Amino acid sequence: MSTDDLTNDLTKNTANAPQELLTRAFFLLCAAVSIFTTIAIIVLLVSEAAKFFSFTAPFTGVEGPTASVVEFLTGTEWIINNEQFGVLALVTSTLMITFGSALIAIPLGVGTAIYLSEYADPQLQSVLKPALEILAGIPTVVYGFFALIYITPALRIPFPSIGTFNLLSASIVVGIMIIPMVASISEDAMSAVPDDLRQAGYGMGATKFEVSTGIVVPAALSGILSSFILALSRAIGETMAVTIAAGTQAKFHNPFNPAAYLDGGSPMTATMVNLLTGDITGGGLAYRSLFAIGLTLFVITFAMNVLSELIARRYREEY
Structure with missing residues:
Protein backbone atom coordinates (compact mmCIF):
# COMPACT_ATOMS: atom_id res chain seq x y z
CA MET A 1 0.00 0.00 0.00
CA SER A 2 1.37 3.39 -1.01
CA THR A 3 1.81 6.45 1.18
CA ASP A 4 -1.10 8.16 -0.58
CA ASP A 5 -3.42 5.23 0.20
CA LEU A 6 -2.45 5.32 3.86
CA THR A 7 -3.07 9.05 3.96
CA ASN A 8 -6.51 8.65 2.34
CA ASP A 9 -7.51 5.89 4.82
CA LEU A 10 -6.39 8.02 7.76
CA THR A 11 -8.33 11.01 6.48
CA LYS A 12 -11.44 8.85 5.94
CA ASN A 13 -11.27 7.35 9.44
CA THR A 14 -10.82 10.80 10.98
CA ALA A 15 -13.87 12.10 9.11
CA ASN A 16 -15.96 9.15 10.33
CA ALA A 17 -14.79 9.47 13.95
CA PRO A 18 -17.86 11.43 15.20
CA GLN A 19 -20.21 8.96 13.51
CA GLU A 20 -18.39 5.98 15.00
CA LEU A 21 -18.43 7.60 18.43
CA LEU A 22 -22.17 8.25 18.17
CA THR A 23 -22.84 4.67 17.07
CA ARG A 24 -20.77 3.29 19.92
CA ALA A 25 -22.59 5.51 22.43
CA PHE A 26 -25.96 4.35 21.08
CA PHE A 27 -25.13 0.66 21.48
CA LEU A 28 -23.71 1.33 24.94
CA LEU A 29 -26.98 3.03 25.87
CA CYS A 30 -28.97 0.01 24.66
CA ALA A 31 -26.84 -2.32 26.80
CA ALA A 32 -27.13 0.01 29.81
CA VAL A 33 -30.94 0.18 29.50
CA SER A 34 -31.16 -3.62 29.41
CA ILE A 35 -28.95 -3.99 32.48
CA PHE A 36 -30.72 -1.20 34.34
CA THR A 37 -34.15 -2.72 33.64
CA THR A 38 -33.04 -6.11 34.96
CA ILE A 39 -31.52 -4.58 38.10
CA ALA A 40 -34.64 -2.45 38.66
CA ILE A 41 -36.90 -5.50 38.47
CA ILE A 42 -34.74 -7.42 40.95
CA VAL A 43 -34.59 -4.48 43.36
CA LEU A 44 -38.36 -4.04 43.15
CA LEU A 45 -39.04 -7.71 43.86
CA VAL A 46 -36.59 -7.91 46.74
CA SER A 47 -37.61 -4.63 48.39
CA GLU A 48 -41.34 -5.30 48.16
CA ALA A 49 -41.00 -8.96 49.15
CA ALA A 50 -38.94 -7.88 52.16
CA LYS A 51 -41.97 -5.96 53.44
CA PHE A 52 -43.95 -9.21 53.36
CA PHE A 53 -41.70 -11.13 55.75
CA SER A 54 -41.74 -10.47 59.46
CA PHE A 55 -38.01 -10.88 60.03
CA THR A 56 -37.30 -7.78 57.89
CA ALA A 57 -39.89 -5.53 59.52
CA PRO A 58 -37.49 -3.89 62.02
CA PHE A 59 -35.15 -2.95 59.18
CA THR A 60 -37.75 -1.72 56.69
CA GLY A 61 -39.94 0.13 59.12
CA VAL A 62 -43.03 -1.66 57.80
CA GLU A 63 -46.18 -1.14 59.81
CA GLY A 64 -48.97 -3.68 59.97
CA PRO A 65 -49.04 -7.48 59.76
CA THR A 66 -46.24 -9.42 58.10
CA ALA A 67 -45.65 -13.08 57.28
CA SER A 68 -42.99 -15.54 58.36
CA VAL A 69 -40.46 -16.64 55.75
CA VAL A 70 -40.46 -20.17 57.22
CA GLU A 71 -44.23 -20.47 57.00
CA PHE A 72 -44.16 -19.06 53.48
CA LEU A 73 -41.60 -21.57 52.21
CA THR A 74 -42.91 -24.63 54.07
CA GLY A 75 -46.65 -23.99 54.36
CA THR A 76 -49.12 -26.02 52.30
CA GLU A 77 -52.18 -23.79 52.70
CA TRP A 78 -52.77 -20.64 50.66
CA ILE A 79 -55.87 -18.93 52.05
CA ILE A 80 -55.83 -15.15 51.78
CA ASN A 81 -58.78 -14.54 54.11
CA ASN A 82 -57.10 -16.50 56.90
CA GLU A 83 -53.69 -14.98 56.16
CA GLN A 84 -52.23 -18.41 55.40
CA PHE A 85 -49.47 -17.99 52.84
CA GLY A 86 -47.92 -21.40 52.16
CA VAL A 87 -46.23 -21.15 48.77
CA LEU A 88 -45.88 -24.94 48.46
CA ALA A 89 -49.56 -25.07 47.52
CA LEU A 90 -48.63 -22.99 44.48
CA VAL A 91 -45.22 -24.45 43.72
CA THR A 92 -46.48 -28.03 43.52
CA SER A 93 -49.11 -27.10 40.93
CA THR A 94 -46.51 -25.17 38.94
CA LEU A 95 -43.98 -28.00 38.97
CA MET A 96 -46.59 -30.64 38.13
CA ILE A 97 -47.74 -28.67 35.09
CA THR A 98 -44.12 -28.14 34.06
CA PHE A 99 -43.32 -31.85 34.40
CA GLY A 100 -46.46 -32.87 32.52
CA SER A 101 -45.75 -30.44 29.70
CA ALA A 102 -42.18 -31.75 29.47
CA LEU A 103 -43.45 -35.30 28.91
CA ILE A 104 -45.33 -33.99 25.88
CA ALA A 105 -43.00 -31.34 24.45
CA ILE A 106 -39.61 -33.03 24.78
CA PRO A 107 -40.23 -36.24 22.76
CA LEU A 108 -42.45 -34.51 20.19
CA GLY A 109 -40.11 -31.55 19.88
CA VAL A 110 -36.97 -33.65 19.47
CA GLY A 111 -38.72 -35.99 17.04
CA THR A 112 -39.86 -33.01 14.98
CA ALA A 113 -36.35 -31.56 15.03
CA ILE A 114 -34.82 -34.84 13.84
CA TYR A 115 -37.30 -35.03 10.97
CA LEU A 116 -36.74 -31.42 9.90
CA SER A 117 -32.97 -31.70 10.15
CA GLU A 118 -32.35 -35.20 8.78
CA TYR A 119 -35.34 -36.42 6.79
CA ALA A 120 -37.29 -33.51 5.31
CA ASP A 121 -36.16 -32.19 1.92
CA PRO A 122 -35.35 -28.45 1.78
CA GLN A 123 -38.62 -27.53 0.06
CA LEU A 124 -40.75 -29.34 2.62
CA GLN A 125 -38.62 -27.98 5.45
CA SER A 126 -39.19 -24.41 4.25
CA VAL A 127 -42.92 -25.00 4.68
CA LEU A 128 -43.03 -27.12 7.84
CA LYS A 129 -40.71 -25.05 10.04
CA PRO A 130 -42.58 -21.74 9.60
CA ALA A 131 -45.87 -23.60 10.05
CA LEU A 132 -44.58 -25.08 13.30
CA GLU A 133 -43.41 -21.72 14.55
CA ILE A 134 -46.89 -20.29 14.01
CA LEU A 135 -47.78 -22.11 17.24
CA ALA A 136 -45.43 -19.75 19.08
CA GLY A 137 -47.33 -16.76 17.73
CA ILE A 138 -50.76 -17.80 18.96
CA PRO A 139 -51.85 -15.78 22.03
CA THR A 140 -51.65 -17.83 25.20
CA VAL A 141 -55.19 -16.93 26.19
CA VAL A 142 -56.36 -18.75 23.05
CA TYR A 143 -54.51 -21.85 24.23
CA GLY A 144 -56.31 -21.57 27.54
CA PHE A 145 -59.75 -21.49 25.95
CA PHE A 146 -58.70 -24.34 23.63
CA ALA A 147 -57.85 -26.43 26.69
CA LEU A 148 -61.10 -25.53 28.43
CA ILE A 149 -63.38 -26.12 25.44
CA TYR A 150 -61.72 -29.05 23.67
CA ILE A 151 -59.04 -30.78 25.74
CA THR A 152 -60.95 -31.07 29.02
CA PRO A 153 -64.12 -32.52 27.39
CA ALA A 154 -61.93 -35.01 25.52
CA LEU A 155 -60.26 -36.04 28.78
CA ARG A 156 -63.65 -36.80 30.32
CA ILE A 157 -63.93 -39.83 28.03
CA PRO A 158 -61.12 -41.78 29.77
CA PHE A 159 -61.44 -39.86 33.06
CA PRO A 160 -65.13 -39.17 33.83
CA SER A 161 -64.34 -37.72 37.25
CA ILE A 162 -61.99 -35.04 35.97
CA GLY A 163 -62.86 -31.49 36.97
CA THR A 164 -63.56 -28.56 34.67
CA PHE A 165 -60.28 -27.03 35.80
CA ASN A 166 -57.50 -29.59 36.08
CA LEU A 167 -53.73 -29.88 35.94
CA LEU A 168 -53.75 -32.52 33.18
CA SER A 169 -55.44 -30.24 30.67
CA ALA A 170 -53.08 -27.42 31.62
CA SER A 171 -50.08 -29.73 31.18
CA ILE A 172 -51.21 -30.80 27.72
CA VAL A 173 -51.84 -27.29 26.43
CA VAL A 174 -48.58 -25.92 27.85
CA GLY A 175 -46.76 -28.89 26.32
CA ILE A 176 -48.24 -27.99 22.92
CA MET A 177 -47.19 -24.38 23.45
CA ILE A 178 -43.51 -25.14 24.07
CA ILE A 179 -43.10 -27.72 21.29
CA PRO A 180 -41.98 -25.02 18.80
CA MET A 181 -39.25 -23.83 21.17
CA VAL A 182 -37.86 -27.34 21.68
CA ALA A 183 -38.15 -28.22 17.99
CA SER A 184 -36.69 -24.97 16.64
CA ILE A 185 -33.67 -24.75 18.95
CA SER A 186 -32.95 -28.48 18.65
CA GLU A 187 -33.23 -28.34 14.85
CA ASP A 188 -30.80 -25.43 14.71
CA ALA A 189 -28.34 -27.38 16.88
CA MET A 190 -28.65 -30.47 14.67
CA SER A 191 -28.26 -28.47 11.47
CA ALA A 192 -25.00 -27.04 12.85
CA VAL A 193 -23.47 -30.54 13.06
CA PRO A 194 -20.93 -30.88 10.18
CA ASP A 195 -21.95 -33.14 7.30
CA ASP A 196 -18.55 -34.85 7.56
CA LEU A 197 -19.78 -36.64 10.69
CA ARG A 198 -22.87 -37.88 8.85
CA GLN A 199 -20.85 -39.03 5.85
CA ALA A 200 -18.44 -40.87 8.14
CA GLY A 201 -21.38 -42.73 9.65
CA TYR A 202 -22.76 -43.66 6.24
CA GLY A 203 -19.27 -44.79 5.21
CA MET A 204 -19.31 -47.21 8.15
CA GLY A 205 -22.57 -48.71 6.91
CA ALA A 206 -24.91 -46.94 9.35
CA THR A 207 -28.53 -46.36 8.43
CA LYS A 208 -30.26 -42.99 8.36
CA PHE A 209 -31.84 -43.68 11.74
CA GLU A 210 -28.53 -44.77 13.26
CA VAL A 211 -26.78 -41.65 11.99
CA SER A 212 -29.57 -39.40 13.23
CA THR A 213 -29.83 -40.88 16.72
CA GLY A 214 -26.28 -42.11 17.23
CA ILE A 215 -24.23 -39.30 15.68
CA VAL A 216 -26.24 -36.15 15.08
CA VAL A 217 -28.20 -36.07 18.34
CA PRO A 218 -25.15 -36.68 20.60
CA ALA A 219 -23.17 -34.08 18.65
CA ALA A 220 -25.94 -31.51 19.13
CA LEU A 221 -26.64 -32.51 22.74
CA SER A 222 -25.71 -29.16 24.29
CA GLY A 223 -28.21 -27.27 22.13
CA ILE A 224 -30.90 -29.89 22.68
CA LEU A 225 -30.52 -29.86 26.46
CA SER A 226 -30.54 -26.06 26.45
CA SER A 227 -33.81 -26.11 24.53
CA PHE A 228 -35.30 -28.34 27.24
CA ILE A 229 -34.35 -25.97 30.04
CA LEU A 230 -35.48 -22.84 28.19
CA ALA A 231 -38.78 -24.45 27.22
CA LEU A 232 -39.42 -25.54 30.80
CA SER A 233 -38.61 -22.02 31.99
CA ARG A 234 -41.29 -20.80 29.60
CA ALA A 235 -43.69 -23.39 30.99
CA ILE A 236 -43.04 -22.29 34.57
CA GLY A 237 -43.68 -18.65 33.70
CA GLU A 238 -46.81 -19.26 31.61
CA THR A 239 -49.78 -17.29 32.91
CA MET A 240 -53.04 -17.05 30.97
CA ALA A 241 -53.20 -20.60 29.61
CA VAL A 242 -52.73 -22.21 33.02
CA THR A 243 -55.03 -19.69 34.69
CA ILE A 244 -57.88 -20.69 32.38
CA ALA A 245 -57.11 -24.43 32.21
CA ALA A 246 -56.00 -25.20 35.78
CA GLY A 247 -58.11 -22.69 37.68
CA THR A 248 -57.28 -20.37 40.55
CA GLN A 249 -58.12 -22.49 43.60
CA ALA A 250 -54.87 -23.06 45.47
CA LYS A 251 -54.40 -26.67 46.59
CA PHE A 252 -51.40 -28.62 47.79
CA HIS A 253 -50.86 -31.74 45.66
CA ASN A 254 -48.63 -34.72 46.08
CA PRO A 255 -46.45 -34.44 42.95
CA PHE A 256 -45.85 -38.20 43.00
CA ASN A 257 -49.56 -39.00 42.80
CA PRO A 258 -50.71 -39.19 39.14
CA ALA A 259 -54.36 -38.90 40.22
CA ALA A 260 -53.64 -35.34 41.39
CA TYR A 261 -53.52 -34.28 37.75
CA LEU A 262 -57.28 -34.80 37.53
CA ASP A 263 -57.84 -32.08 40.12
CA GLY A 264 -57.51 -28.34 39.73
CA GLY A 265 -54.89 -26.13 41.24
CA SER A 266 -53.44 -22.66 41.19
CA PRO A 267 -49.89 -22.25 39.86
CA MET A 268 -47.88 -19.27 41.00
CA THR A 269 -48.66 -17.20 37.92
CA ALA A 270 -52.39 -17.93 38.14
CA THR A 271 -52.40 -16.92 41.80
CA MET A 272 -50.76 -13.62 40.95
CA VAL A 273 -53.43 -12.93 38.33
CA ASN A 274 -56.14 -13.87 40.81
CA LEU A 275 -54.72 -11.51 43.43
CA LEU A 276 -54.37 -8.62 41.00
CA THR A 277 -57.92 -8.97 39.72
CA GLY A 278 -59.37 -9.57 43.17
CA ASP A 279 -60.41 -7.19 45.90
CA ILE A 280 -57.17 -6.67 47.79
CA THR A 281 -55.91 -3.58 49.59
CA GLY A 282 -52.90 -1.88 48.11
CA TYR A 315 -21.60 -30.59 26.44
CA ARG A 316 -20.72 -28.01 23.78
CA GLU A 317 -18.81 -29.46 20.85
CA GLU A 318 -16.35 -27.30 18.90
CA TYR A 319 -16.15 -27.98 15.16
Missing part, protein backbone atom coordinates in the same frame (compact mmCIF):
# COMPACT_ATOMS: atom_id res chain seq x y z
CA GLY A 283 -50.04 -2.16 50.57
CA GLY A 284 -51.78 -4.91 52.53
CA LEU A 285 -50.40 -8.33 53.30
CA ALA A 286 -52.16 -9.98 50.35
CA TYR A 287 -50.80 -7.31 48.03
CA ARG A 288 -47.27 -7.80 49.33
CA SER A 289 -47.57 -11.54 48.79
CA LEU A 290 -47.61 -10.82 45.04
CA PHE A 291 -43.98 -9.79 45.21
CA ALA A 292 -43.04 -12.74 47.40
CA ILE A 293 -44.52 -15.09 44.80
CA GLY A 294 -42.83 -13.14 42.02
CA LEU A 295 -39.45 -13.37 43.76
CA THR A 296 -39.90 -17.12 44.22
CA LEU A 297 -40.77 -17.51 40.56
CA PHE A 298 -37.80 -15.36 39.55
CA VAL A 299 -35.39 -17.48 41.61
CA ILE A 300 -36.70 -20.71 40.05
CA THR A 301 -36.50 -19.45 36.46
CA PHE A 302 -33.12 -17.81 37.04
CA ALA A 303 -31.74 -21.08 38.43
CA MET A 304 -33.05 -22.95 35.39
CA ASN A 305 -31.43 -20.48 33.00
CA VAL A 306 -28.12 -20.75 34.83
CA LEU A 307 -28.43 -24.54 34.66
CA SER A 308 -29.08 -24.27 30.92
CA GLU A 309 -25.91 -22.26 30.44
CA LEU A 310 -23.84 -24.71 32.50
CA ILE A 311 -25.19 -27.67 30.52
CA ALA A 312 -24.49 -25.91 27.23
CA ARG A 313 -20.90 -25.26 28.28
CA ARG A 314 -20.42 -28.80 29.58
